[in-house]
Amino acid sequence: MPNQIEITGQWKGSFWYGPEYGAIEGESVEFMMFLEAKNGEFEGKCFEMGGVGVSPNADLALIKGFIKDGVISFVKKYNHATFFDEDGNVQDDFFKPSHEIIYHGEYTESDHKFLGDWEIVTKVEDSGGDMIEYLCTGTWEMKKEIE
Numbered sequence: 001m002p003n004q005i006e007i008t009g010q011w012k013g014s015f016w017y018g019p020e021y022g023a024i025e026g027e028s029v030e031f032m033m034f035l036e037a038k039n040g041e042f043e044g045k046c047f048e049m050g051g052v053g054v055s056p057n058a059d060l061a062l063i064k065g066f067i068k069d070g071v072i073s074f075v076k077k078y079n080h081a082t083f084f085d086e087d088g089n090v091q092d093d094f095f096k097p098s099h100e101i102i103y104h105g106e107y108t109e110s111d112h113k114f115l116g117d118w119e120i121v122t123k124v125e126d127s128g129g130d131m132i133e134y135l136c137t138g139t140w141e142m143k144k145e146i147e
Contacts, residue, residue: 005107006144007037007067013142014033015118020136023088027052033063035144041066046076055082057092070107072114075100103140113143 011033017024047061062106063073078098083123085091105116122134 005070006066007035007042007072007105008039010034010145012145013114013140014051015140016138017140018137020134021084024052024084029121030146031142038066040068042074044050053082053084053090055090055092058134061098065103070109072107072116074103074107077101105140109144113141115139117139122128 012030013033014028014030016026016028021027025078027142030049032049033044033046033048035042042063042065044063046063047060048054059079061076062116063074063080065077066071071120077100081093081096081098083091084092099120101118101120103118105114107114116139118138118140120136122136123131124134126132
């Protein structure tokens with residue numbers, strides 16, 4: 001496991017939808033991240049370039065996380081909520097905040113990239129006023145493009 005990975009720079013990757021997404025399980029989205037690091041923590045922006053579920057109104061998502069000994073963890077948050085409707089189409093809700101998408105992964109020295117899992121915890125109020133929690137998951141990878 002590498003001691004220090006230079007996270008600052010441009011990274012290209014993809015994420016895949018997990019089993020909770022039904023018919024689109026295994027479908028992917030390509031993204032580009034621009035990251036700046038300081039003292040093991042980093043911030044940046046992510047742009048989704050294409051794939052299933054990319055909103056035509058999508059702006060850059062904000063990234064904030066840390067890296068230590070080849071292990072990475074970060075949160076991705078958009079400027080508004082997006083969701084799949086009952087027909088599987090992406091919808092934007094500009095009046096609600098984005099969910100936090102939590103990414104965890106490890107650096108693979110042999111492939112020079114990060115591989116990991118992501119999750120979203122969503123709370124929805126049912127017709128009786130009770131809160132129901134949903135967990136959606138998937139996998140991801142990214143490789144450094146530019147120093």
